[in-house]
Amino acid sequence: MQTKPRIVPLGDSSLLVQFGEEINPAVNQRVHALASLLEAPPFKGMTETVPAYAALLVQYDPLLISFTRVRSFLREKISQAGETASRRPKQVQVPVRYGGEFGVDLESVACHLQLQADDIIRLHTQRTYTVYMMGFTPGFPYMGTLDDALFMPRLETPRLHVPAGTVAIAGSQTGIYPIVSPGGWQLIGWTPLQLFDPHSEAPFLFSPGDEVRFIEEK
């Protein structure tokens, strides 16, 4: 029996539909299911939505529609939304060079976890991950869930410059830095794939809800 989500205002032109308070694949599926239902077609006055781990942000124009009307519309949609998104997730294989100059923390991660570098690569490539949400910088995918054996804390002092394409892990999550940016995650590899090109017809490699597998490139 799934719990009823909470609908709470975030200011006068947004609201949050909160499905839970933890990082959990089933909860995240419900976020994406509602997001895809709202996209086809959007309600009059809807501006955009931002899916996250357990909550969907819905932005609207208060000159066109009131909070109470958006809320009752969403209650109806939530009752129609299934457990999973109607859109089939895109599946993306990501080639990765692990270790060395491409993943400067691979050895220290292995050491910290009392594993070999090869074990880290095997554990990282063996699962299919879901893009739970995007944020931090344009195109940054927050993916999970990592094998428990790969659980690593963030760096104590974030780096100022992490190169674009760097594959990283932190806690139960893995991600890829789309553009040069500061970063506090453990860097284990690098992919030549371009995750974000603002001038392209398809600016983003990933969308929230996509499925991702990492393939080792030697």
Place this chain on the structure above:
Amino acid sequence: MWLVIKIMSLEIIEVNGLATVQDPGRVGWRKFGVPTSGAMDAFALHTTNLLVGNDPSCAAIEIGLGDIALRALRDCVISVAGVGFGLSVYIWDFPLWSSYYVRGGWTIRLTKLDSGMWAYLAISGGVLSKPVLGSRSTYLRGPFGGLDGRQLQAGDVLRSGTPSRPLTSLAARTLPAEVRPFYSDNPTLDVIMGPQEKYFTEESTAKFVSQEFVVSPTSDRMGYRLEGVPLTHRNKTELISEGMTMGAIQVPSNGQPIIMMADSPTTGGYPKIGTVVSADLPLLAQCAPGKSRIRFRKTTVAKAQKKYRELMSGLERMVEE
């Protein structure tokens, strides 16, 4: 072969502040982590566009922190809306919130005054630049939008579109002071509490609306940081990241609130004690970091939406002189 003539309209002579091209913002890409960007004071941008006969979605020059001087390369109508600047055109000083006819060759100068923060210089036809992800707004951290994602500098030449009407009919229009937001150095801002109000002690939520906060000098287009008596979290100081918007007030573990502004990230993991209402975001944007003091006052969503509708309906009272 057709000869394509690009109309060059404004040349930047000198910039001491932060000048960027901004429109109302980048809509539809937040789910991919792209900030909205756009004008810090959306009301001033909206108004300055209307004054020169533009659609409110047109781009203008946002200037903050310091002075700017430009040269008109042909006849045009301009207007400046915002707070904290003096305007001179050719040899005359003019008030803001009005439109003026400018002859080719004349110099337009905006001089930073003590209070206020941002001004919006619109040109009839709108500033043109290549839209990126559907918007001309500059996102400096991207970097994309505006002029190659960067701030404007001396020597830049901006193009503009076709004015909506003959120039003489666009000049000398003004928005009366009584329908503008009540800008102040020390404003009281209406806030809708939550969604994580319960993450804070009762004493802290009371303190949130009873104390005065200073706008920190470290504030920028991403966020306005506040300094005051620290707010205390009940137990958890973080939640799993969720979407947020301009105006949302996050409180990290040090207890000093950060209000999300135009370039803020799309998601965040600190508890949000409340959100500043749309009608008061212009007042907040125009607070001078290091100087302005602000207070918060609780309101409801219904009251906030009514207040915003009233503010925007004031634009119908634009006067043609």
